[in-house]
Amino acid sequence: MEEKRYIELTGNPISLKLAEIPTLEYQMFSNLIDDLMKEEGNHCLAYFLFPGKDRYKFICCMGLDANQTIAVFSHDHPAQENVVLDSITARHFRFHVFEREIHENYGIDFIDHPWLKPVRYPFDRHKRSDIMNTYPFYSIGGEELHEVGVGPVHAGVIEPGYFRFICNGENVLHLEIQLGYQHRGVERLFVERPGVLQQTVLSESIAGDTAIGHSLAYVGLLESLGGQQVSSQVSLERGIALELERIAIHIGDTSAICADIAYQFGQVVNEALRTIVINTTQRWCGNRFGKGLMRPCGTHYPLTPEIETMIRKNLKEVEERYLQITGRIFTMPSILSRFETIGKVTTKQAMLIGAVGMAARSSGVTRDIRWSHPFGAFRQIHYDPVILQTCDIWSRVMLRKMEVERSIALIRELLDMHELTGTPEKPRYEFHLQPDSLAISLTEGWRGEICHVAITDDNGKIIHYKVKDPSFHNWMALALAVRNQEISDFPLCNKSYNLSYCGNDL
Amino acid sequence: MLLRELPIFFRHGRQFVPDLRRGTLPETFPGRPVISPDITPEETLIVAKLCPVQAIGMAPCSIDLGKCVFCKECAFVLPGKISFTNDFRIAVNNREKMIIRQGVDEPVRLDPEKIRKEIRSIFRHALKLRQVSAGGDNSAEMEMNATGNVNFDMGRYGIEFVASPRHADGLVITGPISGNMAEALQICYDAIPGPKLVIVAGTDAISGGIFQNGEALDRSFLSRYPIDLFVPGNPPHPLTFINGILDLTGRK
The missing domain is CATH 3.30.70.3270 (Alpha-Beta Plaits)
Structure with a gap:
């Protein structure tokens, strides 16, 4: 009888005792990943190093979509200088960013890693002498080629990041993206600021455009570690808020994409529609981004019948007008010529880099936590993700249109199930967390899979916290999308992904 | 083909907020x-x-x-x-x-003594701003973008965000100022021709907000230069931002 190589967990969010996690020799650990990777639906949710007193614990959490479960397993290594391990990335490229992160934070060397470059230059990095200005950019010799550098400050009012293109004339051969400018030390702050309210507010600021997605992941994690359940009413409200966030951003993105192809009418109409959606959230909780809405164990803003009527009314208005304008966008030849076959990331490439969320679904890969690991409200309904096959900008814009429609229908369904009964539960900030445990919480934010992992000590205090924004995987998709494209299509490719800088930099 | 846009155009109607000075926000909005x-x-x-x-x-x-x-x-x-x-x-x-x-319930207004003379004489009729996000979480950045959108239309006052610092009259900082962004922020400030103003927008930028005293921050920039306007909010509402600038530049 073979010893169990991993523990399979059903449920999301979910917690378990650290002692329950199987520990494997590195060779076994690496073989297990090979075995799990054979199944297309399996993908790595989190792979990180948890530094103990004199031991390094490598923990891997793998999502097994077909079983709707999470596999957890680990490798234990004595903590010492110059740890050298065989790279998993060499065989499974999608692990590249996890190994880069471990290398950057703890100085572990991975043999045969093809791209062992800095991820975000955290303030507590292993090698302090590596600074932003010494990033080892890839370069190609030759007199015909030239390099174009952009950033970190960009032309628009957006976050900072540095892009370096290698071009042959107008043609982009290679794009390398250097991030880290937004690094605020979020993961460390989760450990240093033990107050639950502080952590909740912090989770809302991981990426302000995904305030609801990230804070939902955090409160789920906390409730799981604290052994708390929320009422069906509160979990439905959380689902509605999450979908409102998705609708608002998708419409805003449609507007930004119209702006980039100089279709000003589409830009302005969509802009106004986004305002209606975020003002709906503002009317509900006071903040246009939903900050303050997600609180552990309850809510300050129960969904009253008045709010419900307002949401239904506004969504009807938005739905009609959004379908009208997108109907126009998708029939105009001058627009379609900018969308079709531009910025392709094939299904094979998307699988290779481990794309998640919109970036995966628009390239024909079925990745949606609402479907594979249903949480909260999504346990009460069935959600079928939108998957498109053309892999280009058209498919990424069309995905937004279809997801807006789907989310509006979803909100109506959730509102139908929602019933305001009795006095709503108030949030709680005093918790006793399960000691010596690991908890994992997944949500599907508008960009894709959000994963939070926490580890507690023997007093139930959080001593390690990991945040994974979908952008962590998806930045590589943008780099691939612009290959062999004209450099003038870069802004459009960039907007079509709309990735998070601060979500990556933390 | 333009005819196909007419129904959308009519349905779109008028979206702009006519009076930005006296707009109203819902009761749930947390202001003063x-x-x-x-x-x-x-x-x-x-x-x-x-x-x-x-x-x-x-x-x-x-x-x-x-x-x-x-x-x-x-x-x-x-x-x-x-x-x-x-x-x-x-x-x-x-x-x-x-x-x-405690016990104070009166409007918050600018301190006229502290407004530098050149601001009102030079920037009263037009003001171009360069925004720099230094660790901002993208909510303040999106609200800055919203100031110029079809609803708030800050451009009606000749106030705009521009791409190049060389074209700008002032700097708007969002975010708690991450150490990794400190140098780029300084370069951007230096590239703006004088006289120039500095605006910090959002709680993160003013005090560090939830990130205050974080080890990854480098807020030394703020102690080097006078700050002309603080715009509170998490993120600052577009109306707060626009009204602040109108007050600063002495507009009606």
Whole structure:
């Protein structure tokens, strides 16, 4: 009888005792990943190093979509200088960013890693002498080629990041993206600021455009570690808020994409529609981004019948007008010529880099936590993700249109199930967390899979916290999308992904 | 083909807010707080301990808008003693004036003494701004973008965000200023021709907000130059930002 190589967990969010996690020799650990990777639906949710007193614990959490479960397993290594391990990335490229992160934070060397470059230059990095200005950019010799550098400050009012293109004339051969400018030390702050309210507010600021997605992941994690359940009413409200966030951003993105192809009418109409959606959230909780809405164990803003009527009314208005304008966008030849076959990331490439969320679904890969690991409200309904096959900008814009429609229908369904009964539960900030445990919480934010992992000590205090924004995987998709494209299509490719800088930099 | 856009155009209608000075926001919007004069020191202690960003001061009870993340938790604990009005005009040019003390219920206004002379004489009719996000979480950045959108249309006053610092009259900083961004921020400031103004927008930028005293930050830039306008909010509402600039430049 073979010893169990991993523990399979059903449920999301979910917690378990650290002692329950199987520990494997590195060779076994690496073989297990090979075995799990054979199944297309399996993908790595989190792979990180948890530094103990004199031991390094490598923990891997793998999502097994077909079983709707999470596999957890680990490798234990004595903590010492110059740890050298065989790279998993060499065989499974999608692990590249996890190994880069471990290398950057703890100085572990991975043999045969093809791209062992800095991820975000955290303030507590292993090698302090590596600074932003010494990033080892890839370069190609030759007199015909030239390099174009952009950033970190960009032309628009957006976050900072540095892009370096290698071009042959107008043609982009290679794009390398250097991030880290937004690094605020979020993961460390989760450990240093033990107050639950502080952590909740912090989770809302991981990426302000995904305030609801990230804070939902955090409160789920906390409730799981604290052994708390929320009422069906509160979990439905959380689902509605999450979908409102998705609708608002998708419409805003449609507007930004119209702006980039100089279709000003589409830009302005969509802009106004986004305002209606975020003002709906503002009317509900006071903040246009939903900050303050997600609180552990309850809510300050129960969904009253008045709010419900307002949401239904506004969504009807938005739905009609959004379908009208997108109907126009998708029939105009001058627009379609900018969308079709531009910025392709094939299904094979998307699988290779481990794309998640919109970036995966628009390239024909079925990745949606609402479907594979249903949480909260999504346990009460069935959600079928939108998957498109053309892999280009058209498919990424069309995905937004279809997801807006789907989310509006979803909100109506959730509102139908929602019933305001009795006095709503108030949030709680005093918790006793399960000691010596690991908890994992997944949500599907508008960009894709959000994963939070926490580890507690023997007093139930959080001593390690990991945040994974979908952008962590998806930045590589943008780099691939612009290959062999004209450099003038870069802004459009960039907007079509709309990735998070601060979500990556933390 | 334009005919196909007419139905969309009619349905779109007029979206702009006609009077940005007197717009109204919903009751739930947290703007200027009001603290009841009869709040007790014991009650103050409770909320001061609860506040996630240490924005509440003791004796007299006060809320620092530069630190406040507008989570309203203090108002939920002490309803009737602390409340947040929907008054969005809370931008000021004096850090001291951002502290709202107990028993004070009057509008927050700019300190005319502190406005540099050249601001009103040079930037009164047109103002071009360069925004730099330094660790901002993208909510403040999106609100800055919204100031110029079809609803708020800040461009009607000749106030705009521009791409190049060389074209700008001032710098708008969002985010708590990450160490990794400190150098780029300085370069951007240096590239703006003088006279120039500096605006910090959002709680993160004013005090560091939830990231205050974080080891990954480098906020030394703010101690090197005078700050002309502080715009509180998490993120700052477009109306707060626009009204702050109109007040600063002396517009009606």
